[in-house]
Amino acid sequence: MPRHKYHNCVVMAHNIARKQALTYLLGVCVPSSKQNAAKIRIQRADFDSYLSMYFTKYEFIYATDPQKLCKTGDTVLIQSLPQKLTRLITHKIVDVIYPLGDITDPITGKKVVMGRYREHIEEDAKLFGDLKSMYKYDEAPERGITAGKRDFTDKKTYIKYSDDPKDYDPYAVNP
Amino acid sequence: MARTIDDYKIKWVRPVKLPSIDPRQSGDLGLNVSVKPTDLKVLYDKSKELQDADEIVKKMFTLEFQPRKEAKNLEREKVIALVKRHICDRASAEVKIAAMTTEIQYLQRHIAEQRRNIKFKVFLKELIDKRKKFLKYMRRWDYKRFEWILERLNLIYVPQPKIAGKVSRKDALRRLTKDYCDGIIQQKLDIFRAQLKEQQKVFFAQKVKNLEYILAEEKKYDLNPTVSEKEIDVARKKAEELLKETSPHHLSYLIPYAKIHLSKKDITM
Structure with a gap:
């Protein structure tokens, strides 16, 4: 079917005139190979019309993060940018909603570990007679002291492909 | 003309395959606790009877004369x-x-x-995997404690690649x-940056000089000044900053040869 003479112009005008709606998304930060951008994994429910069932589907989005707000594993809120920064970077990090392994209960405002409050864990230890060796949350330094030294979850790991002692990379896993 | 990979300085050494039970794979760097053969068996150091017992009896309960x-x-x-x-x-995650x-x-x-x-x-492999799983959970539940335990027990945690x-x-x-190619490109870029x-x-x-000259001339002929003192100061500051910055040591020697180096490489590549 022949298109209208001005079809393309109309489409372009429509694109320009369309109102920019800024969308928010919630996702999990995963190791990214970009320097100033975080890679965010968005979980979606994908409908399979043949089985009439929803399946989990992951979508990956790059969000600019110049202040280095989020670390690997954090659940973050991202917002779409009015204009793309690059071909890949389309969003920006707004806030870290749930830092990994440091959850606060939204109702009571207390810190939580799995199914228990931190306070209760410490109280239990005190009832038994706590020891010096006990882990103390308040005295512990911020997350990231062992990153790149003992804990290699901050960047992508890969199977080692060459054994060169000169450029040793701890993120290369022995085959 | 370089035709094969052997003509470049690319050397490949096949990485050694390590068994999963190897300490380098499991991430154990060794524990710093001393266990001597003269130490008493567990809990026997608290025994009152043993304290005033005979030397030979005491010796019987040292690790030297006990099962391994x-x-x-x-x-x-x-x-x-x-x-x-x-x-x-006896049951907290860190103790386990x-x-x-x-x-x-x-x-x-x-x-x-x-x-x-x-x-x-087999038992060792399964135990290593189990500990890794525990560490994985610990990281998810309490990140700071996970890092603390890695330091306490002198461990390394490397996740499996995707x-x-x-x-x-x-x-x-x-x-x-x-x-190798990326390295060459980076080297060229570094040299170009240094040149710029x-x-x-x-x-x-030169900019400072020119701006000062323009300002002086304009004042001389009573024209509206197009250049402000501020602009000159900014340029002067920039010039001083640049003078202070010394080019990186490993690159400075390359600059005189950069042109020759680049052209030669360009032909061979």
Whole structure:
């Protein structure tokens, strides 16, 4: 079917005139190979019309993060940018909603570990007679002291492909 | 003309395949607890009867004259004491990880001697995986405690890569060639950056002079000044900053040869 003479112009005008709606998304930060951008994994429910069932589907989005707000594993809120920064970077990090392994209960405002409050864990230890060796949350330094030294979850790991002692990379896993 | 990979300085060494029970794979860097043969068996150091017993009786309860596992038990107690919450703590996640770590390192030492003990090998592999799972959960639930325990028990945690696969010569060479080419590009860019920096020094020095001349001329003929003192100051500051910045030592020697180096490479590539 022949298109209208001005079809393309109309489409372009429509694109320009369309109102920019800024969308928010919630996702999990995963190791990214970009320097100033975080890679965010968005979980979606994908409908399979043949089985009439929803399946989990992951979508990956790059969000600019110049202040280095989020670390690997954090659940973050991202917002779409009015204009793309690059071909890949389309969003920006707004806030870290749930830092990994440091959850606060939204109702009571207390810190939580799995199914228990931190306070209760410490109280239990005190009832038994706590020891010096006990882990103390308040005295512990911020997350990231062992990153790149003992804990290699901050960047992508890969199977080692060459054994060169000169450029040793701890993120290369022995085959 | 370079035609094959052997003509470049690309050397590939096939990475050695390590068994999963190897300490380098399991991430054990060794525990810093001392267990001597003269130490008493676990809990026997608290015995009142043993304190005023005969020397020979005391000696009977030292690790030297006890089964081998008693040494392991004592080591386990000492390692657990590094992370214990309270005196009765036997079930917290950190204590479990500590106990597993002792067992793993004991078995690793044992298997180094007795390589054919398959049952131990299987048990050790499963235990390493179990500890890794515990560490994974610990990281998810309480990140700071996870880091604390890595430091306490002298462990390393490396997650398995998302893309697993075998090492092949072809793939490795492709990657190495890519690294090599990227290196050349980076080197060229660094040299070019250094050259531009050199040019900037001359440019800003000249800019200050030119702006000062323009300002003076305009004042001389009573014209509206198009240049402000502020602009001159900014340019002067920039020039001073650039002069202070010394070019990186490893690159400075390359600059005179940069042109020759680049042209030669361009032909050969």
